[in-house]
Amino acid sequence: MGSSFEPSLIVESIPKLLSYLHITIEILALSVGLGLLLGILIAMPRLYHIPILKEIVTVYISFIRGTPILIQLFLVFYGLPVVVGLFGIDITRMDPFYFVIVTYTLSNAAAFSEIFRGAITSVDYGQTEAAYSIGLTPLQNFYRIVFPQAFRVAFPNIANASISSLKDTSLAFSIGVMDMMGRGETLISATMHAVEIYISLAIIYYVIVLIFERLFKWIERYLNRYLVKDELSL
Structure with missing residues (x-):
């Protein structure tokens, strides 16, 4: 959609997307x-x-x-x-x-x-x-x-x-x-640079998923804390 790829737009778009x-x-x-x-x-x-x-x-x-x-x-x-x-x-x-x-x-x-x-x-x-x-x-x-x-x-x-x-x-x-994806669509319409905006969204979603994975693993270890102790005592 845009005439050329602009990497700087990826960085500029992330804060705007994060606000949603x-x-x-x-x-x-x-x-x-x-x-x-x-x-x-x-x-x-x-x-x-x-x-x-x-x-x-x-x-x-x-x-x-x-x-x-x-x-x-x-x-x-x-x-x-x-x-x-x-x-x-x-x-x-x-x-x-x-x-x-x-x-x-x-x-x-x-x-x-x-x-x-x-x-x-x-x-x-x-x-x-x-x-x-x-x-x-x-x-x-x-x-x-x-x-x-x-x-x-x-x-x-x-x-x-x-x-x-x-x-x-x-x-x-x-x-x-109007969530992050909705905001991304409006940015695409305004800038005509779809690839950069979608890359920004992909980065944000990927980081959030990594954070949730770490959080869930911590919760899982907490839920199984007594099982771990029992296994170590055997």
Whole structure:
């Protein structure tokens, strides 16, 4: 698009793009946090074989897995106002940011539910029987015995899914959210130098991913700290 490659534009663009980093981080934090909560709830019908709900959840997860995140984003952005409008509620003027949060929460929840389901089933059922034998209720057994162990098993996959979600947030600009990618598109229009701007974006995303990888590895070591001590003592 530009007449010549200008390396200096890469350096100049990075601060301008970083000024919108907080939007990207907000999208990631909210969608991952809400996705974790919803993912745990979605995993329950399949874990405990709850009729009807199990089938609904299975179809939901299959749909999310089988469709691109961009299609899901457009379905929520254009479809949710139509569905809500049937009940007399007008959300057509709602900030696109919230449609992004809904989309990525639903997408992350499907992934997290499968991660949690596998992790929960990996916990030895003998521990559940032991918990019942000392008088714990099923709910107490879940959040005091099963879930802490399952979360430790699930965490590496949760970290990987979160990093993938970070990269997927770059599509939020397609419905008008002014995040880093959206700002990058405006800079491209203003400068006519697409390659330099995309290189700047690639650098920023790559550095953020490296930071998150280090953070997740530290958290994983912290979660497994007692296991490491037990292995060293053997």
